[in-house]
Amino acid sequence: MFQEIYDVIVVGAGHAGSEAAAAAANMGSKTLLVTMSLQNIAQMSCNPAMGGIAKGQIVREIDALGGYSGIVSDKTAIQFKMLNKSKGPAMWSPRVQSDRMRFAEEWRLMLEATPNLDFYQEMVKGLIIEDGKIKGIKTSLGLEIRSKSVILTNGTFLNGLIHIGEKQFGGGRAGESAAYGITEDLVNAGFEAGRMKTGTPPRVDGRSLDYSKMREEPGDAKPDKFSYSDETHALKIQKSCHMTYTSLEVHDILREGFDRSPMFNGRIKSLGPRYCPSIEDKINRFADKDRHQLFVEPEGWNTVEVYVNGFSTSLPEDVQFKALRSVVGFEKVKFFRPGYAIEYDYFPPTQLKHTLETKLVEGLYFAGQINGTTGYEEAASQGLMAGINAHLKVHEKDPFILKRDEAYIGVLIDDLITKGTEEPYRMFTSRAEYRTLLRQDNADFRLTPMSHEIGFASEKRLRRMEKKLKESEAMVNFFKETSVTQVEANPILLEKETAPMLQSDKMFKIFSRPQINLDDILKFEKVKEYIATHDVDQEILEQAEIQVKYSGYIEKERNNADKLTRLEDVKIPENFDYTKIKSMSIEAKQKLSKIRPVTISQASRISGVAPSDISVLLIYMGR
Structure with missing residues (x-):
């Protein structure tokens, strides 16, 4: 069946594997994507959403480089929110609520339309390693498939063990078997392995909930989108989420099951994600809190299935059910399936190079949760970088490495291989020293030219980015060169309770005032004329506003980054x-x-x- 030698074999078709396969294939490598289930490509194993704090920046970076996550997220979104809009633009983080079934479907369709990419459904049970180099994979049917490089993106499947109360059984996620054999081969090759834990909430029937008792959480009034390309469009109709709370009564019910909880009775010994704790962990660690938020998130446009965000748990199913029925709006809740915890093997990422190639075995790459990360976005970005670098190595080209001042992806990978991690790693804006440079709005300026240079981002992408850059720079120059009089400016300045002008001045200086925002500047006739004459859209206006208001901070951070770059x-x-x-x-x-x-x-x-x-x-x- 497999006579040819592939350039790249990707093992696992989650978010990391899907991006890895797409990147390698689009760059011209003959690629094989092997997964235990072709029906579950890019499955959203946990929450049906993409983006969020710092994660949204990563999705934008993936898109700017030429990956698929941003496009798929836009095409299957049911709600869009820009988080942290009350703070500076370095903190703005896009997030979409996704249609879970359509998300996986769109990913598969895009992968099937990708040239140079083959698919195969079977469990990979081992690796072919000869003289310190990867030579291919071994499957459960005994097939040996040869390759010049292999990318492992096994997620939570390596010796996966699912926990619900005192019950435990092997599995990579609900309804799917675990993968066995790869860990043992890697340990025999000299790799250090460890165990980690993550969890997920119950899924419930939305028809059994009383939304009138909850607070509605609609999307943005003017929704944006993830992808910088023209392949997608912002949502015109959105679906609302809802919010409710736990209570002391709910906490007391949950505590009744602590003696049967695998987290507290010693069955689970590995560490879970610090920043996404289970509900039992929250009420144990934050005993002074009377309640905790629960976000009630629809799983799609048409399904009645609902995700209970904030109620991740591995307590016995009867305790989960009893406690959730005491939550306001959930009095008659019906379960689709209970929440569970899962333990799985990972490999401390200090065993990797910046390219995500392993130090021990040449041509072998790790990406995603196998490296100790948590989150679709973190996994997807690693898969993308592993796919790019596997292709470059096979074709004897220089590696592609992003620095900490160039991308959140660079921060993520550098943190992993330099510091390692003993608990599931999650990206935050606070992990980046240069977050004013690494904004979600400028990922295309930062990364598209670099990606185009290595043969990944398309010419169309590059031209679109260059047009946006030229128009935004022209708008900023307009503000620098255009003067306004006191008569024009002072009524607006006094309205915003800021000092009036004593003489004519450049619009740039007026716009730089913290009290003056974009809406105020749009009141000036000269600005209205410029916008009409040059057909300026909202994206260019917002980019110009950021460049004007934060030019001093951006320049200072750039200087700091340049000083530290000398050590690089x-x-x-x-x-x-x-x-x-x-x-x-x-x-x-x-x-x-x-x-x-x-x-x-x-x-x-x-x-x-x-x-x-x-x-x-x-x-x-x-x-």
């Missing part, structure tokens, strides 16, 4: 012997020898490596 240029020899440096701490020697940083900058970010250790290292290297 100081390379550490590949086989550098840290044990020779007598004046370096033992911990630093151990960490540096294990992680093998490529640059001084990366070495400085390793936990346990002090600034004094970096100084000693620089002196030893003759710097």
Whole structure:
């Protein structure tokens, strides 16, 4: 069946695997996507949503590079929200509520329309490793499929174990079997493995809920979209979510089941996601809280299935049911399925290079939850980068690595391979030193030219980005060059309770005032004339506003990034012997020898490596 040697084999078709396969195939590699179920490609295993705080920036970055997640999210969205609009633009984060069934369907259709991509449904039970290089995979039917590179994106399936109360059974997610064999092959090859945990809430029948008792949560009045391309459009009709709360009564019912909870009786020993705790973990850790928010999220346009966001649990199903029936609006709730926790194997990501290629086996890449991350967006971005770099390596081209000042994806990967993680890693804006540079609105400016240069982003994408950049720069120059008089400006300034002008001044200075927003500037006749003459759309106006208002902050952050970039240029020899440096701490020697940083900058970010250790290292290297 498989006589040819593939350039890239991707194992697993979740969010990481789907992006990896699409990237490698679109760049020209002969690619095979192997999954245990072709019906569940890019399945939303947990919440039916994409984006959110920092995650929305990642989806925009994936789209700017040429990935599919933004387009699929737009085409299957049922609601759009821009989170954190009350804060500065560095914090704005797009999020969509998705139609779960249509999301998976759209992903499959897009993958099937991708050239150079083959599909195969079967369990991968092992790897073919020869002389420290990956040579292919072994399946449960005994097939050996040869490849020049392999990307593992196994999600929660590696030796997956599902917990519901005192019951436990093997599974990768509800209704699907776990994958066995790969972990054992990797451990035999010298890899360090660990266990992690995640969980999911019950799914319920929306017809059994009383929404009149809950608070409606509609989408934005003027919804935006994820993709920078013209393949998608903003929603015209949206579906509302709802909000309700737990109570002390609900908490007391949940506590009744703690003695049967796998989290508290020792059955689950691995760590779960800190920032998405189970409901039992929340009421245990935050015992002073009388209630917790529950977001009632529809799973699609037409289905009655509902996701109870905030009620992730592995308590016995009878306790889940009894507690949820005590929540306002859920008095007559009917379950589609109970919530559960799942434990699975992962491999500490300090065993990877920045390309996501493993240090131990050449041509083998890890992406997604196998690296200890949580979230569709984090997984998808890793898959994209692994797919790009597997293609580049196979075709003997330079690797593609994003720096911390270039993308949240760069922050994510650098954090993983430099610091590692002992609990499911989730991206936040606070993890990025340069978040004013890494905004959701400018991901195309930052990344599309770089992606086009390596042969990934299309010419059409690049031209569209260049047009947007040219128009926004022209708008900013208009504000810098256009003067307004006191007569024109002062009525607007006084209305906003800011000091009036004493003489004519440039519009840029007026717009820079914190009290003056875009709506105020649009009142000036000169601005109205410019917009009409140049056919300026909302996207360009918002981009110009950000450039005007935050130009000082952006310039300062760019200067800081440039200073630190100089450390990125100081390379550490590949086989550098840290044990020779007598004046370096033992911990630093151990960490540096294990992680093998490529640059001084990366070495400085390793936990346990002090600034004094970096100084000693620089002196030893003759710097």
